[in-house]
């Protein structure tokens with residue numbers, strides 16, 4: 337199971353950029369307990385916040401993406417009212433700011449928050465309000481944008497894509513698909529991706545996490561994704577020749593040549609079985625090969641992690657330097673779904689000074 341490390345102040349102080357973080361995977365355990373009580377949800381495994389945090393980390397540590405995803409039943413259950421969504425979003429923004437994150441794209445699936453009678457629009461507006469509240473409530477400067485996720489097993493992707501376009505000027509930066517990967521290829525949602533491209537809208541796709549190269553290939557070459565959520569399995573297309581040199585297959589070369597950003601989530605991958613250890617996680621090999629690698633949390637609650645913790649783990653267990661962290665942070669900001677001038681301003685005014 338992932339350890340909750342003591343974070344060194346010098347790592348915490350670094351400016352960070354987070355592109356892959358799930359709203360329903362990042363709640364404070366104490367908030368889950370309070371919201372469950374307020375909303376009459378009796379399904380929690382325990383109502384002791386500390387024990388609940390531990391339960392999430394252990395239950396998510398199953399070695400399978402499908403079982404990992406079952407833990408979201410509890411977090412999603414307490415996010416069914418506008419008040420709950422606003423609170424969770426506000427706290428997420430504040431927790432990230434406190435951790436030194438200066439820009440974050442936080443994703444969630446609006447279709448999973450309709451059980452209390454909210455419309456899709458009301459869900460998006462409540463979360464947006466929470467992000468705005470959290471941005472101004474935190475002492476540290478942070479910019480937060482939403483990504484709207486469609487669940488890959490469901491049939492709502494076109495509707496969610498339309499929501500992304502409708503709210504593009506109100507804090508929604510892009511679209512994503514998530515959920516069990518095996519059996520639900522990206523092309524199942526081709527209509528949604530084609531619509532978004534016609535609308536000049538941004539999207540990323542979870543691909544190459546629990547399923548391999550065909551998923552990555554479809555995401556890029558059929559769906560036209562701008563970034564890859566995880567993408568760790570691109571390693572399946574990289575081999576070593578007799579002299580020990582890396583040999584990139586056609587897809588692996590394409591991903592590197594086109595500078596396609598990889599939203600990598602080391603601790604999450606250990607829990608779902610997509611990687612064996614932090615030391616052996618492909619993120620380091622891919623960094624050395626100069627892929628456009630970024631560091632992400634995925635689900636802070638399920639992994640008991642933070643951006644600082646992911647960075648510190650890479651430093652302590654995979655030999656990363658502060659220069660590597662700076663490079664990955666600039667990679668991430670370059671890859672954000674924010675207008676170019678705003679990205680540049682954060683790089684020049686916040687990130688570079690923070691690493692000097």
Ligand SMILES: O=c1[nH]cnc2c1ncn2[C@@H]1O[C@H](CO)[C@@H](O)[C@H]1O
Nearest residue numbers: 358405408443444445485514515542
């Ligand atoms: O690592 C992941 N891979 C695939 N799907 C995920 C992952 N983490 C979370 N979700 C799914 O995304 C939904 C919306 O946020 C979550 O409810 C969960 O089902």
Ligand SMILES: [Zn+2]
Nearest residue numbers: 358542565634
């Ligand atoms: Zn994810």
